[in-house]
Amino acid sequence: MQEVSGNLYDYPAYYDLVFGSDWKAEYDFLLQVFEQFGGKVERVFEPACGTGRILYRLADKGFEVSGLDLNPNAVEFCNKRLVKHGYPASIICGDMSDFKLPKKVDVAFNMINSFRHLLSEKQAEGHLRCVAESLRPGGLYVLGLHLTPTAGVPMTEESWSARRGNLAINTHLQTLDLDRRKRTERCRMKLDIYTPTERKQILDELVFRTYTADQIEKLLASVTQFEIAELFDFSYRLDRPIEIEPETQDVVFILRKRRAGK
Template identity: 25%
Template structure:
C-alpha cells in the first residue's frame, strides 16, 4: 500500500484527474449553464470558469462560441487544461482572491468547487471577487451542497481501466454537524499486475446552509435556486441537499 499526502493527489496524480471524473457529463452541465445564461443574462459570450481543473467545461463553452478562460490553484491541472484548450487563457489564482483584466458576462464554478473556499469568510471574499469581475447584469452560476442534509454514509464510486491498470475512485461528503467545516473524502485504488496502491485524502471545505449562502449572495446578486438537475430547469424544492445557484449581478 502506498499512501500519498494531499498535495500529491492533485499534483503527482493530476494526470488521473479526468479518470476520477470519468462519470461526469461535462457537456450536459455546460449546456445547462449556457441555457441559464441565455435566460438570465445578456447576449455576451465572455466566460470565466473558477477551479477549472483540466478544462473540460471550458472546452465545451469554447466549442459553443464563448470566449472562455479558467483559473485554478494547481499548475499541473492548468498545464493539462492548456493542452485541451490551447486557445483559452488560464491563470494560477485563488478564486477567493483573483483579479481580471476585463469583466466577464458569465462566471461559473462547477463540481461543488465553491466549497473549496474553505470558510465562510473566504466564501464571502469569493462572492465579492466574482461580483467585481462581472459585467453589469452578468451571471454567476455554481452548484452547492446543503450542510444540514449531508449523509456521511453516502459515497459515489466508479471504476475504469486505463493503460493496463484498474482504477477505483470513491468520494463522499462528511459534515460533523456543527460549524462551517466539512470535508470531501476521496480515495483512489490503482491495481496493476495484481498489485494495489491506495491513496486517501480529506479535502477541507466550507460547510454552508442554503439560507446562509443566499444571505451572503443577496447584497450582490438576485438569486434563483434550482434543483440539481441539468436536464430539467426546476425550482429548488427546499428539501433536496444539492442545488444549482444562478445569480445575476445587481
C-alpha cells in the same frame, strides 16, 4: 496495491477522469442557462477550474474562455489542453477569494462544490465579490454546491467508477467528520487506479465549509451585487426549478449581477 498519500489535485490526469466523466449533463445545462438567463454570452470564466473539463468544450462551441485555479499542476494541464485544441493558454494560477480579471465576462460558473474549499466567511464573501466585479451588469454566476440539510438523513458516502482508454479508476468519497459548530466537513477520498501495468491507491483528505440553507442565503444576501434569478438541483433540469427545503442537499444557484440603479 501500492498506496500513495497525497493531494488529489496534484494528479490532474486522474482528477480529470474522476470528475470529468459526467461532463455532458453540466455542459448541456450551462448552454441552456446561457440561452435562457444570460442574454448575449461571449466570454465565460471558471474559478477553481481544475483541469478545465468543461472550459475547452465551451471553447469548441465558440466561447472565449478563461479560468483560475490555485493548483499549478491543474493550471498547466488545462492550458496544455486548450493549446492542443487550438486556443490560447488562458488559465492563471491564483486564489479564488482574491483576484481581478483584465476584462469583464458574461458568465462565470463553479459547478461541483469547489466553492466550499473556502473555509471562512471572509474568503467566501471575498470570492463572491471578486466574481461580481468580474461580471458585466446582468451577467451570471452559476454556482453549484452541496448543502447540509436540517432535516432528513445527510448523504455521507458516494462511490463511482470511470474509465478512459487503458486507465480505470474506482472512487469512494466518505464523510469522516461533520462539525456543525465549526462548520467543517472532513472527507476522505480513495482512488483505486488500474492500468495494464500498474495498480495503486491514492488517499486524500478534503475539508469543506458547511452551509445550511439559511447560512448560504445569508451569505448571498450580504453580497448585494447579486440577485438570485433561479434555483435548480443536480439533475440539471431547466424545466424543474426548485425551492430549498430543510431536506435539500444539492442546489445550483443562478445568480445575476444587478444592473446599475437596481
